[in-house]
Amino acid sequence: MEDIARECGVSKMTISRVLNGKKNGVSDSKRDEILAVADRMKYRTNRLAKSFFSNRSGFIGLALPFEGLLGSYYFARLVSGIQDALKDSEWELALFDTLSESFDDGQKLASLYLEKRVDGLIAIAPHYDDKFVESITEEEIPILVAGEPALDDAVLTVNLDDEAGIEILFDHLRKKGHKDIGFISGPDNVLSAQTREAAYRMLMSRHRLLVKNEWIIKAAYSREEARNKSLKFLTRKELPTAMIAANDSMALGFLDAAIIRGIKVPDAISIVGFDDLQESASSYPKLTTVHQPIRRLGCEATRTLINWINNGQRPEPLPGIPAKLVIRQSVRDLS
Numbered sequence: 001m002e003d004i005a006r007e008c009g010v011s012k013m014t015i016s017r018v019l020n021g022k023k024n025g026v027s028d029s030k031r032d033e034i035l036a037v038a039d040r041m042k043y044r045t046n047r048l049a050k051s052f053f054s055n056r057s058g059f060i061g062l063a064l065p066f067e068g069l070l071g072s073y074y075f076a077r078l079v080s081g082i083q084d085a086l087k088d089s090e091w092e093l094a095l096f097d098t099l100s101e102s103f104d105d106g107q108k109l110a111s112l113y114l115e116k117r118v119d120g121l122i123a124i125a126p127h128y129d130d131k132f133v134e135s136i137t138e139e140e141i142p143i144l145v146a147g148e149p150a151l152d153d154a155v156l157t158v159n160l161d162d163e164a165g166i167e168i169l170f171d172h173l174r175k176k177g178h179k180d181i182g183f184i185s186g187p188d189n190v191l192s193a194q195t196r197e198a199a200y201r202m203l204m205s206r207h208r209l210l211v212k213n214e215w216i217i218k219a220a221y222s223r224e225e226a227r228n229k230s231l232k233f234l235t236r237k238e239l240p241t242a243m244i245a246a247n248d249s250m251a252l253g254f255l256d257a258a259i260i261r262g263i264k265v266p267d268a269i270s271i272v273g274f275d276d277l278q279e280s281a282s283s284y285p286k287l288t289t290v291h292q293p294i295r296r297l298g299c300e301a302t303r304t305l306i307n308w309i310n311n312g313q314r315p316e317p318l319p320g321i322p323a324k325l326v327i328r329q330s331v332r333d334l335s
Contacts, residue, residue, distance in 0.1 A: 004037050017301045018042070018324060020098045043159065057116050059094040060086065060305060063109055064124035066097040068222070068262025074294055078124065078147065081298025089306060094118060113141045120305045122146050125190065141181035142308045146301035147294075149189040155213055156308075158301040161320030162192055165290040166199035169272045172288070173242045174207065177334030178270065181238040182215030184250045193221065196246040196274065215240050219250055227260075239269055241334060248280045248289055255283055255330075268333035276326050286328035293321060 002017070005012045010030070018034045037131055062082065069075045070218055082093060096103045096112065103109050112118045120142035122284075144156040172207050173181055183200045192224075204211045219226040226249065230335025233239075234257055245251035251273030258265050265285055275281060276291035300321070308315055 001043075004034060004041060005042065007037050009033050010034070011333075022227065038197040049125040056090075056119050056309075057287050058091055059122040059278075060091045061094050061096055061112055061120045061304065063096045063103065063117035063121050065099045067094075067099055068127060068220075073279075074275070075124075076145075077294035078298040081123070082302045083296035084170070084295070084299045085302035085306065091119065091306065098123075111143060112240050113297060120309050122301050122305060124148075124210055142305060142314075144301055144305055144308075147297055149195045156304070156315060156317065158297060158304055158318055159192075159320055160292050160297065161323055162195045165274055165292075165322065165323035167203060168290055168323055169244050169274065169288075171202065171205045172325060172327070173244070173270070173331065174274065176242075176270075176331055178240075178242040178331075179209055180240040180242070181209065182212070182243045183216070183256060184217045184230075184243055184245040186219065186221045186246045186250070188218075192222065193246050200244055207333075212240075215243075216252075217243075217250075219253070221247050221249060223249045223253040223256070226250035226254075227256040230254045230257035231260060234258060234263055242270035242272070242331065245271065245273045248275040248277040248287060250277060251289070251330075252277075254284055255287070259284075265332050270331040271329060280326075281328070283330075285330045287331045288328045289326050290293075291326050297321065 001012050003017045003133050008015070008030070014026060014030075015034060015038075017024070018031050019038060060082075062079075064070075064075075068278060079093070086093060094117075096109065098104060098109070103112075109121065121144075123145045124147060125142060125297070143209065144158060147160070149157065149159060149162060170181070181200075181204065185197040188194065201211055212238070213301045217229050219229045226245070230253060243254060245249075245254060251271050254271050255265060258269065258271075263269060271287070273289040274285050274292070275294075276289045280287040280289050300318075304315055304318065
């Protein structure tokens with residue numbers, strides 16, 4: 001910076017202002033000259049020095065269980081949204097596995113912030129038995145949960161409106177004449193799975209329809225396990241006319257099982273999902289589902305966290321992102 005200042009005939013402070021994107025007090029022609037000289041001299045920001053000066057690390061942390069999520073379509077879309085929000089900012093993304101021994105509890109993840117290794121954290125897919133979100137919240141660390149309901153009122157979330165999404169699917173089935181409706185639920189310790197199953201039970205009760213426990217399939221949020229559980233389920237003598245799955249992967253697993261059992265969808269039984277994964281538009285039959293704007297979710301979560309870091313104040317609770325029904329061919333009209 002001193003070399004650039006000497007060649008351009010200005011102070012080092014002026015060089016600092018220009019290289020940090022500040023426009024006050026410097027003419028456009030002088031700014032262009034400074035940037036050209038900096039480029040010719042191959043000037044690069046020293047991230048370590050900058051972090052000492054600004055008291056910031058320059059990193060946003062993304063904390064998630066790698067197993068089951070890393071490399072998935074959901075993860076890819078979410079990270080795309082995060083990168084959309086980061087591309088014009090001073091931050092870069094750092095990943096942390098909440099299942100690893102290094103970051104498997106709140107105190108270890110909190111150390112990332114307290115040691116200035118990250119300036120804030122986005123948590124993905126926390127479980128009810130995870131303690132790290134609660135521990136970090138107690139430390140007043142900027143953290144929000146993306147893609148899941150709130151653990152409690154103290155935790156800031158950016159999420160799809162899960163209850164509204166299930167209600168949209170339920171109303172669609174009812175308009176098509178379905179009354180005997182089953183449910184494919186996710187793991188008990190996953191927040192969205194519990195919220196979506198609770199919404200299904202509430203809607204069945206509101207419409208005075210009987211919830212039969214034998215018509216509820218419990219599976220992991222995975223196509224393979226849903227397929228295996230559905231293979232057994234589809235041997236029952238009495239089946240519902242329609243099933244709601246808590247996510248698309250499980251709905252696709254149900255479709256796999258129906259093909260293996262020789263049961264036609266939607267002629268013999270209808271199925272709807274939740275997420276609108278890429279595969280859902282090419283399955284046989286194509287899956288009716290609720291669209292979850294995953295990329296938008298990642299972008300809004302990141303922008304909210306950056307505003308929190310910049311303003312030093314926790315944002316107000318955010319409304320759920322509206323759900324949208326995507327109608328395809330997996331539901332039979334009984335009306």
